Amino acid sequence: MHSERLTGLKVNDRDNVATLFCSARALCNVEIVDRQGRRMSVTLTNDIPYGHKIALTDIPKGEAIVKYGEQIGIATTGIRAGQHVHVHNVESTRGRGDWEEEAESR
Amino acid sequence: MRFRGYVRSDGTVGSRNYVAVIPSVVCVNEVVEAITSRTIITRGIYHHQGCCQLPPDLARVTDSLIKLGQNPNVGAALVISLGCEGVDTDRLVAEIAATGRPVERVNVQEIGGTAKAIQAGMDLAQKLAVKISGQERQDVDLASAIIGIKCGASDATSGLASNVVIGYLADRIVEAGGTVIFGETTEFIGAEHILARRAKTPEVAAWIYEIVGRMEHRAKSMGVDMRSGQPTPGNIKGGLTTIEEKSLGAIVKSGTKAIEGVLEYTEVPSGPGLWIKDTPGREIEVLTAMSIAGAQAMLFSTGRGAPQGFPTAPVVKICGNPITYENMRGDMDVNAGLIIAGEKSIEELGEETLAHLLRVMSGEVTKSEAIRYTTSMDIYTLGPVI
Numbered sequence: 001m002h003s004e005r006l007t008g009l010k011v012n013d014r015d016n017v018a019t020l021f022c023s024a025r026a027l028c029n030v031e032i033v034d035r036q037g038r039r040m041s042v043t044l045t046n047d048i049p050y051g052h053k054i055a056l057t058d059i060p061k062g063e064a065i066v067k068y069g070e071q072i073g074i075a076t077t078g079i080r081a082g083q084h085v086h087v088h089n090v091e092s093t094r095g096r097g098d099w100e101e102e103a104e105s106r
Numbered sequence: 107m108r109f110r111g112y113v114r115s116d117g118t119v120g121s122r123n124y125v126a127v128i129p130s131v132v133c134v135n136e137v138v139e140a141i142t143s144r145t146i147i148t149r150g151i152y153h154h155q156g157c158c159q160l161p162p163d164l165a166r167v168t169d170s171l172i173k174l175g176q177n178p179n180v181g182a183a184l185v186i187s188l189g190c191e192g193v194d195t196d197r198l199v200a201e202i203a204a205t206g207r208p209v210e211r212v213n214v215q216e217i218g219g220t221a222k223a224i225q226a227g228m229d230l231a232q233k234l235a236v237k238i239s240g241q242e243r244q245d246v247d248l249a250s251a252i253i254g255i256k257c258g259a260s261d262a263t264s265g266l267a268s269n270v271v272i273g274y275l276a277d278r279i280v281e282a283g284g285t286v287i288f289g290e291t292t293e294f295i296g297a298e299h300i301l302a303r304r305a306k307t308p309e310v311a312a313w314i315y316e317i318v319g320r321m322e323h324r325a326k327s328m329g330v331d332m333r334s335g336q337p338t339p340g341n342i343k344g345g346l347t348t349i350e351e352k353s354l355g356a357i358v359k360s361g362t363k364a365i366e367g368v369l370e371y372t373e374v375p376s377g378p379g380l381w382i383k384d385t386p387g388r389e390i391e392v393l394t395a396m397s398i399a400g401a402q403a404m405l406f407s408t409g410r411g412a413p414q415g416f417p418t419a420p421v422v423k424i425c426g427n428p429i430t431y432e433n434m435r436g437d438m439d440v441n442a443g444l445i446i447a448g449e450k451s452i453e454e455l456g457e458e459t460l461a462h463l464l465r466v467m468s469g470e471v472t473k474s475e476a477i478r479y480t481t482s483m484d485i486y487t488l489g490p491v492i
Contacts, residue, residue, distance in 0.1 A: 092347075
């Protein structure tokens with residue numbers, strides 16, 4: 001990571017998202033680096049705020065979102081490579097008091 | 107590695123030398139504020155507890171105040187009591203005094219009201235300040251260090267820059283024979299399996315799962331999705347999508363060493379090494395938990411910019427987001443955003459931050475201390491106010 005300004009980081013080889021360390025507009029290409037220094041270019045489909053995530057591959061609805069090599073949530077809709085990945089298309093599977101409430105009322 | 111600290115008669119070492127002015131109940135916070143505003147080296151141990159709570163919580167508040175008064179950074183204590191509180195003020199005074207620290211007390215109802223209590227409290231605080239102020243710092247080994255670590259107002263940079271720096275320091279401090287404590291059980295949710303793998307024994311691993319289960323059960327108790335409680339709206343704006351993502355970034359600050367054990371909120375570690383303390387995620391209760399455990403200093407990682415310090419301990423702010431660092435220079439001590447900017451390696455910044463911490467533990471003030479942003483604390487209780 002040293003000696004070069006990061007624009008995007010894929011933390012773990014298993015990850016299907018990367019974190020951007022720049023604000024970037026739709027249709028821009030951003031360079032993503034992994035921990036081994038390997039680079040890939042991704043074309044953004046949305047404007048992305050600093051610190052937010054983009055999909056590195058197409059992710060079907062119901063699939064795990066993986067960062068740090070670990071599941072951080074589930075896609076609530078199909079997500080295309082280059083698309084913004086955040087609360088509008090990912091949900092957590094933990095601390096879901098609402099799911100228990102629904103199960104009880106059934 | 108060494109620092110210059112205040113060696114106490116109980117063998118612990120302080121990085122600061124304060125008269126702790128301790129309200130035994132929330133109702134006398136104003137008296138404490140008046141006393142500390144007119145005296146030097148006094149610090150108010152503010153909280154919002156101490157009465158109309160169930161007995162286990164009253165015992166917990168009493169125990170917390172005792173440990174806060176026994177913290178190595180405290181040279182003497184002045185306990186302010188209203189006179190009708192639920193906290194056991196006699197035990198509070200006796201247990202702090204048992205460590206050899208000078209302790210005084212004022213009872214507002216007995217002495218004849220607020221103004222008289224403030225006058226008597228100022229006289230006693232003045233006497234205690236004069237008494238402890240002559241103690242000199244001595245050269246001590248880093249093995250005497252007990253460091254609390256915390257992240258707050260996190261964003262996507264926290265888990266990738268500032269928590270990485272704290273993790274580096276946590277490893278170095280543990281290798282030097284020191285003690286490191288981290289908490290925020292809520293922010294283990296989704297990452298508990300990684301922590302459990304680092305547990306020293308299977309019992310400790312089971313305990314980690316137990317406290318996370320308890321906290322998640324609590325988070326679910328109101329029948330809603332915990333999102334926006336955790337992660338917070340600020341975390342979400344900063345790019346953190348779920349509690350799992352926040353947790354995986356949060357645990358990075360604990361470094362890589364084996365986890366010795368899990369401490370309840372009012373417990374003190376029984377030896378050196380890396381410890382977990384069971385706390386919620388909110389700053390004010392976590393910093394208090396670290397001080398209860400005997401921490402002389404805290405390392406605090408932030409991305410969006412958490413400004414607060416603590417009454418009796420320096421809190422070193424390590425900012426992972428280079429934009430926030432520039433925007434909030436007056437609150438941030440270390441710019442870990444340099445890692446993201448590609449200007450420093452983790453090791454370079456880690457060594458610089460360790461040197462910074464040793465200077466702070468030897469007396470250099472933090473940004474929050476310099477502007478007296480130091481009253482952010484409360485005690486975490488479990489039951490209802492009744």
